[in-house]
Amino acid sequence: MRNKLVNERKRRNLTQKQVAEALDISLVYVRKIEKGERNPGRETMLKFEKLFGIQDRILFEDLFQVCYDT
Structure with missing residues (x-):
């Protein structure tokens, strides 16, 4: 679950x-x-960013994690 995204929505009393x-x-969608079952495209991430006024890298931090697999 993307807790930061959910918490921000609830903080603003939005359904x-x-x-x-x-x-x-x-x-x-x-x-x-x-729930983390789908990943938004770049355009959708920007819509969330604009709505909440929070960078997409914070709202969707799971999508921006760097993993070094050796």
Whole structure:
């Protein structure tokens, strides 16, 4: 689960439906993004960034982690 994303939405007293409408994406997609079942594309990440005023690297930190596999 993407806790920072969920916590930010709740802090602003927004429902998943309200977020979906504000970003012009489906409610199901918002749910799956929050659960970590789907990864948003760059455009969608920027929509979340603009809505919450928080960098996408913070909201979706799992997608920006660097892993050195040797």
